[in-house]
Amino acid sequence: MAFHPAGRSADLADSAPTTDATVTTVASVVGADTVPTDADAVTLRSVLSATPSLRLRLGDTTVDLVDSHAVLPDGTVVLAVDAMSPTGGLLVATRGRPGAVRLDVTQLIPVTVRSRVRAKAWVRGTARRFDPGSLDYCDSDTILSLLDLPPVALWAVEPAEVGIVRDSHRLTVDIGAYRAARPDPLAADEAGHLQHLAQRHRDVVDRLAALVEPALTARSTRIAPVAVDADGIVLRAERPDGHTDVRLPFARRVARGADLVEGLRTLLAGATRH
Template identity: 60%
Template sequence: MALHPAGRPTDLAHPPHGTDPLAADGHDAAVVARSALSAATSLRLAVADAAVDLTGSHAVLPEGTVVLAVDAMSRTGGFLVAARGRTGAAQIDVTHLVPVAARSRVRARLRILGTARPFDPASLDLCDGDTVMSLLALPPVALWTVEPTRIRLTRDHDERTVDTGAYRAARADPVAGDEAAHLHHLTGRHRDLVDQLAMLLDPTLRASSARVLPIALDADGVVLRAEAPHWHTDVRLAFPRRVAGAAGLTEGLRALLAEAARAARSPDRTSRPAGSTCDCDLLSG
């Protein structure tokens, strides 16, 4: 069960404000799909009887077309040549994972059926600088595009079709690409601040937990997981406002830390007071 910071049950798919990129309904499902692709470091490509796991070999164009770097001399590359232009002949599978060591790491599974074609360099004219840089970072082999024709998203055993128009119009959560680095930094360099954020959890939940760790970070807030040997509970802590980048994330986290400090000083709290908030950049250094 998930708990609101005040102790009330809450639905993590619907925070108090903004759009939760982990939700899977309508437009939000398209955001989940785009975020999963943005965050993934690897994916599986299947064409005809060939399948290959690609690591660090994909990028996503602004309208959602997936660019793949595939060796033309490989078996999969040969099948791509044979399948080019055939609707839905290429299949891409992505598993969206919690990027830190924890149980129940699978957030969502994404399957894209699409049409494969050789990459058209003219597409670069429609790309922003970040997309161009991601394309330049791909391995120096043949580039292919897969234009999605059918998208299936599975989350919490609920499988649904994502509208391709909504997918093309959506954008990944602005934090998705850097979420893993930010979470590893928080857990590795700012464990004391994670403990301070835990002051916003229900005292009973905190007292019965073996550990608390951040498992998700997006433009709307941070999700803490309270773990015990045989159970866990995820709690979303919402930022005061939706953020657009690292600077906003730091301010959002500082706001939560200030709230945690106030909660720790509250007379109805029995836990130790939280430490003072940090003036450093919480996501770097």
């Protein structure tokens, strides 16, 4: 995969740091070493918060948990696992052991395209029984997410080491940056936004494609929206022999899903002028 800044490298390369895992940086394209940034911490928090499932590793045992986790404001991951189940028994056995628990998440592009894996996130930490006192530091959305968990025992996994794997680069993210970061405002609803665009608003995607360098669109068989975050939208130009992802930044950061329409409208106005 290649990353191409829509033929305007000065404008897009200097835009706000991307929080999206599908777009490679210029450094990674040319094979340079990649250094984790605060944007990587935001990506990691976004992946953990938005994914419906994750893989729990306890020693040699691996269990897939679906709709059974939530993330607290400080980055602690809460798991809902029946203490009387085999998995619960393993959590009891490893409780308090530093780094004995590993969580893995694969982030996929939520529309039908080739090469759907954006990134793989991992968390290694220590499992403890969930402390109800933690609720005093949670916002209303976090409390609601905890209430949506299955009515079984809750376990808190306190992260000790976190990171992401993206474009064959393994990045260990600073734990302080991870705890201080917050998920991208659109992360939870990104899949719905992209699917709606791809299925119901093909005309909008085609108009946005006017902002992509003509040399790319001329060789492409399809243009598809593959990512959207608070700072912009990513279009993929697919070719028979590969694809190129192009990031189109919004004029202003989108703080909530309700503002996304305005961000797209501004881009469409630019596409019309273009």
